[in-house]
Amino acid sequence: MTAHRVLGVIDRAYRGAVEAQFFDAVYGVLDFRAQLGEVALALRGPAVTLAVDEDSYRPVLDLGGVELDTLPDYRTAVRAVVTEGIPVFVDEADLRALGFDPGRLLDGVHCLDPDELAARWSDYDQVWFV
Amino acid sequence: MAMLEQRRWDLLLVLTAAPHSTDVVTSALRLTQAVLDEGGSARLWACGYSTMLTQTTHGAAKPRNTRAPDVEYPSTVTIARRMLQAGGGRFGWIACTACSAERGATRHIPEVRLRSPMRFRATVDAANTTIFIGGA
Numbered sequence: 001m002t003a004h005r006v007l008g009v010i011d012r013a014y015r016g017a018v019e020a021q022f023f024d025a026v027y028g029v030l031d032f033r034a035q036l037g038e039v040a041l042a043l044r045g046p047a048v049t050l051a052v053d054e055d056s057y058r059p060v061l062d063l064g065g066v067e068l069d070t071l072p073d074y075r076t077a078v079r080a081v082v083t084e085g086i087p088v089f090v091d092e093a094d095l096r097a098l099g100f101d102p103g104r105l106l107d108g109v110h111c112l113d114p115d116e117l118a119a120r121w122s123d124y125d126q127v128w129f130v
Numbered sequence: 131m132a133m134l135e136q137r138r139w140d141l142l143l144v145l146t147a148a149p150h151s152t153d154v155v156t157s158a159l160r161l162t163q164a165v166l167d168e169g170g171s172a173r174l175w176a177c178g179y180s181t182m183l184t185q186t187t188h189g190a191a192k193p194r195n196t197r198a199p200d201v202e203y204p205s206t207v208t209i210a211r212r213m214l215q216a217g218g219g220r221f222g223w224i225a226c227t228a229c230s231a232e233r234g235a236t237r238h239i240p241e242v243r244l245r246s247p248m249r250f251r252a253t254v255d256a257a258n259t260t261i262f263i264g265g266a
Contacts, residue, residue, distance in 0.1 A: 014153060018209060019150055027195075063163050063212065068209065
């Protein structure tokens with residue numbers, strides 16, 4: 001089977017917590033990579049914040065007297081993607097528009113000028129808007 | 131003639147936005163929990179695709195996470211059940227019958243009260259405060 005090179009573009013960041021849990025916007029990328037061969041991830045718009053590093057937020061809620069600690073943890077998800085060798089690109093203009101410096105990004109994430117990011121589309125067989 | 135006194139609720143939350151879209155479902159449950167934690171009473175009226183949250187077809191747990199197969203992720207049915215149980219009658223979950231029928235979401239857990247949209251005004255009148263969280 002021929003490998004597909006796919007660039008997954010994520011523009012919309014937050015898609016629920018309690019109802020989604022592990023099945024966040026980034027989760028599917030890991031399994032798709034196993035099927036397709038080669039996948040890269042481009043974060044744009046509000047989704048750039050998924051790759052901003054911080055360590056104070058704990059995705060835990062107390063509902064009905066039970067601690068719900070299986071909520072989406074986007075930064076951990078992006079870290080997992082990077083750890084597995086999947087390239088993660090962040091749109092620099094969108095990042096700066098939200099007040100973040102590229103130095104705030106998780107290690108291993110590539111910050112690219114929007115024009116450069118768009119120019120990379122042709123490196124892939126398909127571009128998916130996830 | 132003796133009049134039946136209608137029960138009053140501190141808060142009615144009307145949730146019309148779809149799950150898996152934004153923060154609305156989580157926010158609605160957090161607001162509800164905050165009211166319950168203060169000793170108040172709350173009702174959640176689920177409209178639109180939020181009627182999907184309490185379908186028996188969810189089962190107790192979400193599908194397996196291929197990256198963490200041993201972790202148990204509670205379904206929204208389990209979360210709703212826990213809240214209803216812990217609420218001890220101070221929390222009620224209503225599903226709109228019209229929205230449920232239109233979406234084929236007609237297999238609610240028995241703890242959920244089904245109510246026709248024709249009863250919406252009466253439900254609002256029974257609450258001291260109504261918050262309508264739109265976005266359907």
